[in-house]
Amino acid sequence: MKVLLIGSGGREHALAWKLVQSELVEELLVAPGNPGIAMLPKTLNVALDVDNHEEIVDYVKACGIGLVVVGPEAPLVAGLADVLRANNIPVFGPNKAAAELEGSKAFSKEMMAKYNIPTAFYKICEDVETAKAYVEEKGAPIVVKADGLAAGKGVVVAMTKEEALAAIDDMMGDMKFGAAGARVVIEEFMDGEEASLLAFTDGKTVVPMIASQDHKRVGDGDKGPNTGGMGTYAPAPVLTPELRQKAYETVLKPMVAAMAKEGKTYQGCLYAGLMVKGDSVKVVEFNCRFGDPETQVVLPLLDADLAEIMLACDNGTLDRVTINWHDRAAVCVVVASEGYPGSYAKGKEISGLDEAPENTVIFHAGTKEVDGKVVTAGGRVLGVTGFAADIRAAKDKAYEAVAKVKFEGAFCRKDIAWRALK
Numbered sequence: 001m002k003v004l005l006i007g008s009g010g011r012e013h014a015l016a017w018k019l020v021q022s023e024l025v026e027e028l029l030v031a032p033g034n035p036g037i038a039m040l041p042k043t044l045n046v047a048l049d050v051d052n053h054e055e056i057v058d059y060v061k062a063c064g065i066g067l068v069v070v071g072p073e074a075p076l077v078a079g080l081a082d083v084l085r086a087n088n089i090p091v092f093g094p095n096k097a098a099a100e101l102e103g104s105k106a107f108s109k110e111m112m113a114k115y116n117i118p119t120a121f122y123k124i125c126e127d128v129e130t131a132k133a134y135v136e137e138k139g140a141p142i143v144v145k146a147d148g149l150a151a152g153k154g155v156v157v158a159m160t161k162e163e164a165l166a167a168i169d170d171m172m173g174d175m176k177f178g179a180a181g182a183r184v185v186i187e188e189f190m191d192g193e194e195a196s197l198l199a200f201t202d203g204k205t206v207v208p209m210i211a212s213q214d215h216k217r218v219g220d221g222d223k224g225p226n227t228g229g230m231g232t233y234a235p236a237p238v239l240t241p242e243l244r245q246k247a248y249e250t251v252l253k254p255m256v257a258a259m260a261k262e263g264k265t266y267q268g269c270l271y272a273g274l275m276v277k278g279d280s281v282k283v284v285e286f287n288c289r290f291g292d293p294e295t296q297v298v299l300p301l302l303d304a305d306l307a308e309i310m311l312a313c314d315n316g317t318l319d320r321v322t323i324n325w326h327d328r329a330a331v332c333v334v335v336a337s338e339g340y341p342g343s344y345a346k347g348k349e350i351s352g353l354d355e356a357p358e359n360t361v362i363f364h365a366g367t368k369e370v371d372g373k374v375v376t377a378g379g380r381v382l383g384v385t386g387f388a389a390d391i392r393a394a395k396d397k398a399y400e401a402v403a404k405v406k407f408e409g410a411f412c413r414k415d416i417a418w419r420a421l422k
């Protein structure tokens, strides 16, 4: 079977790396892909306009593609999966109505409230006055979220009332996130430790993956501004087997059932961002796709055929697939460009990419090929994953590989997985 993967980041490199291991996959086409993806066996990057759904359908039909895997959220929220399914093309990823779980924080909160899925209390506000009055009533700390997609930047965790009020002005007054901030969700600040629990689902059967933890702040010790994610590890011990089971029973399973009941059957990867405190597990957010860089640690632990699972998620037979996990750990360290998450230079030549030691993989996140050389092209440049018997050894492996790759202005956090090792 030929598979088309949509996307170009570290998550897509990890998806591609796992997909080409499948015997079902004869050829993997990736639109637009990246230089790391292009180096995989059986793989070819293709230039397609991802926003042009008709062009994708025509391409898929012309090439005889048997499965389309959508990496990022934007095409899902825009309805790419709907168009493909309407053309009888198997696709991994939810339809537009189901992707609203990520596409609209208000919808997501309303679903959780309606189906008693544990989360922070909240209010959906359509205008500045209502929003500010709610902040005055509740006080700080409090969290202000733009309703729509804002590339991970639409959330302000306000430690003071003033910060919250300023965030409301930014989002609703100055429209800092455009239409995404026309409506905001204001919610209770939840204390605790975060974990990401992703699940495969065909709309009925739900199979949770191994829990992971992301490091969102740019600096060691979780200090400094938020980023897209500076590193991950799995399994995350904060989600004990009991709590993972609890998250499955009180979050993932009821949400998938609720979506089916609402006529918005959810198929693909459902990502639950969780806040764990003691034996309480509450939802921070849902995403409609794999996490980045969670995928770079979760998929190396998957001991099953990813293409088989993805097809089963589309055709409703996930209950017939055996999904095992390797009894080992993985750690991913993101190597970023100096200045990130602020502005940074691009075009720096990267060396050492082919020197990854055994049991490590260098996933490309923001790279580009120029005149036969691989250069930096983003803030997060590489995701370097190591695997080993336990987190400590996996961390050592990852940093061993990080030491091999060099470019001007490269930096990474030195403490990935610290919470697991403390």
Ligand code: AMP
Binding pocket: 120, 143, 145, 152, 155, 157, 187, 188, 189, 190, 191, 194, 216, 273, 284, 285
């Ligand atoms: P989100 O995009 O909803 O995941 O929010 C981004 C980040 O903001 C999360 O990963 C959390 O670190 C933080 N956050 C979001 N909502 C809350 C909350 N209710 N309480 C505390 N932290 C939160």
Ligand code: GLY
Binding pocket: 214, 228, 229, 287, 290, 291, 292, 293, 294
């Ligand atoms: N690593 C966070 C996310 O993928 O949303």
